[in-house]
Amino acid sequence: MSFLLGHFNYLIVVFLMMGGLWITFSSRNYIKRMIGLALFQTSVGLFYISLGKVAGGTAAIVLDKTSKAGEALNAHLSPDYVARAGVDGVVYSNPLPHVLILTAIVVGVATLAVGLAIAVRVREAYGTVEAGEIAELDRTEAGPRA
Amino acid sequence: MPSFATPLDANTIVDIALLAMLAVIVVAVARTRSLLTAIILTSVYSFISAVWLVVMDAADVSFTEAVVGAGVSTIIALGAILLTRSECSRIPWRETLLPLLLVTVTGGLLVYAALDLPSLGDPSAPANIYVGRLYLQHAEHDIGTPNIVTAVLSSYRGFDTLGETTVIFAAGLGVALLLGFGERALQDTPRPSMAKMAESGQHVVLRVSAKMLIPMISIYAFYVQFHGDLGPGGGFQAGVIMAVAIILHALVFGLQETMESIPPQLARGLSAFGVLLYAGVGVVNLTNGGNFLDYDHLFPRIFEEGLPDSHLVGGHHIWGQHFGILAIELGVFLTVASTMVTIFYAFAGRAPDLSPHGEG
Known part of the structure; x- marks a missing residue:
């Protein structure tokens, strides 16, 4: 039971990742494929953030342990645990995955926009964004319009 | 190194509930043929994951996900379907077999690998004890930003x-x-x-x-x-x-x-x-x-x-x-x-x- 509790996040991450992969693989529509890729990408973010979580921790913004917030945070943690897991008497979650994923999200939307822009140009050239119909147009030598 | 078990506290319960919602949304996105529905669902997905990121203490990331995922990327995707089309074609079931096989095999391998990962919230997990901890110890002195x-x-x-x-x-x-x-x-x-x-x-x-x-x-x-x-x-x-x-x-x-x-x-x-x-x-x-x-x-x-x-x-x-x-x-x-x-x-x-x- 406690093993499942500790690994539930990873199972969901795998499910979300495979969901994104499934959408990307099985769809014939380019826009739907881009949505699948975006979901796939967010699942990687969820994985990194899950790894960086420290139980009983707080956001990585330096806090004085004698302040009101610091005392409230430490009230339900054993002093032994705080000494082992904390820095200067306060337990923080790992900030490094946060940094990596923060920038990845913004880069993700920029690259998603490039993918969608290509889909728009494909639609203007072929009149469709369905992979099957585009292959059909190429085969019948109708080809792209522009 | 003392062994660690993820506690069943309020944090973990909210974590499980929110992740379950994300899983349901992904299934809904995969099933729908309307791209408009898919985009709105993705926006909801981003919003829920922003809430989840707060639970995981990632305040900065949550911020970014809320404005980017639920805001800008939804607008751009809506602009894209305005310029293309808002319905996708039906996929014949035969063509879903190969993707299904690939996804199942890859997913199985990933689950097998995930079983070796440290439990959620383990303070002595390898990811949390080396460089991440060094940053926590030295950043305020070196850089001076809380x-x-x-x-x-x-x-x-x-x-x-x-x-x-x-x-x-x-x-x-x-x-x-x-x-x-x-x-x-x-x-x-x-x-x-x-x-x-x-x-x-x-x-x-x-x-x-x-x-x-x-x-x-x-x-x-x-x-x-x-x-x-x-x-x-x-x-x-x-x-x-x-x-x-x-x-x-x-x-x-x-x-x-x-x-x-x-x-x-x-x-x-x-x-x-x-x-x-x-x-x-x-x-x-x-x-x-x-x-x-x-x-x-x-x-x-x-x-x-x-x-x-x-x-x-x-x-x-x-x-x-x-x-x-x-x-x-x-x-x-x-x-x-x-x-x-x-x-x-x-x-x-x-x-x-x-x-x-x-x-x-």
Whole structure:
């Protein structure tokens, strides 16, 4: 039971990742494929953030342990645990995955926009964004319009 | 090393509930054939994951996900289906067999690998004890910013962030090359101006509320920008929030009105200038004898002579890190905000070109 509790996040991450992969693989529509890729990408973010979580921790913004917030945070943690897991008497979650994923999200939307822009140009050239119909147009030598 | 079991506390219960919602949404996105539904569901997905990120103590990331995932990327995706189509074709069941096999096998292997991972929240997990812990211990002394995410993002790993800013700039450039800068909207026959809209009483509620919201969103963007050292926030989040304010203006008052106040030329110029500013700060450090993007050397040695010890950190002026981070965050802000606006202009400006051929 406690093993499942500790690994539930990873199972969901795998499910979300495979969901994104499934959408990307099985769809014939380019826009739907881009949505699948975006979901796939967010699942990687969820994985990194899950790894960086420290139980009983707080956001990585330096806090004085004698302040009101610091005392409230430490009230339900054993002093032994705080000494082992904390820095200067306060337990923080790992900030490094946060940094990596923060920038990845913004880069993700920029690259998603490039993918969608290509889909728009494909639609203007072929009149469709369905992979099957585009292959059909190429085969019948109708080809792209522009 | 003491063994660790994830406690069943309120945090874990909320975590499980939110992740279960995400799983349900992914299934719904996979099943729907309407792209509009899929995009709105993805927006909901982003919003729920933003809440989940707060539970995971990732306040900065949550911020970014809320504005980017639920805001900008939804608008861009909606613009894309406006220019393409909003339904996708039915997939014959035979063609789903191979993807299903691949997904099942890959998923099985990943689950097998995931069983070896440390439990959620383990403080002695390898990811949490080496460099992440070092940053927590030293960031406030080295950099002087309470928000360690900002310290790592803009100082320790400043080179990394420069690369990411450049990627965003390059992506904006790519979209502009593919779709143009939205200049077709300006050539189009003029739409009703704001004065005419006011006379005819169109969209009164929308216009009044947008006029109240836009200044507040902009001020909030600046707050997030300059408060990024102390609390959650920074150039990435502030840039996207600023872009949202501009996009809201365009959605309510029309693209041409917005393009008059913020011309596409200005947006693309600032997009490049942001990267230049970021890299320029690095070069200033080089000329003062430091390493690239080592803000301890932002000011020449001559300013540091004769200062009392209380003004120095590691033999360097304490302001170097402060002003260095301020400058590069401004560069990130300019690039992110103007790239998002450029991308929006490119998609929205293409709309008048909705060609008669195809099913438009």
